[in-house]
Amino acid sequence: MEQGGNALFSPDPGPDFHNLLQMDIRYTELFITRKIGHFIGFAIFGMLLYRINRSYIKSIVWSIAFAVSTEIFQLYFGRDGRIYDMVNDSAGIVAGIVLIAVVKRWTGAAGLQARRR
Secondary structure (H helix, E strand, O other), X not given: OEEOOEEOOOOOOOOOHHHXXXXXXXXXXXXXXXXXXXXXXXXXXXXXXXXXXXXXXXXXXXXXXXXXHHHHHHHOOOOOOOHHHHHHHHHHHHHHHHHHHHHHHHHHHHXXXXXXX
16 A cells, blocks of 8 residues: 555554455465565574574564564554465474574584594
8 A cells, every 4th residue: 555655554443354364365476476585584584583592492483473463463554464474474484493403403413523533
């Protein structure tokens, strides 16, 4: 909702939470690009949270809580919040945290091998 370069928000004090369940997926190039962008963005977000608190579980829980809350809050401002977006964002978060775990394990194992020589 944009008018003359300004974003317009129309607050809705009582949104319809059934909108979260809509599956209005259209596999257009724009749709796929946005979903990939959100996946990567939330992967980075989860990784940054891990860097702050050094806990895989806390990073995943707090990141997913943020992803879910942003989708719910969108309903209050005339935007579309969707469960499939929550799932996509959460998958990105988990992928980012798993990537950290794999890299740490791989580099830790490689470092241990080098120290033994």
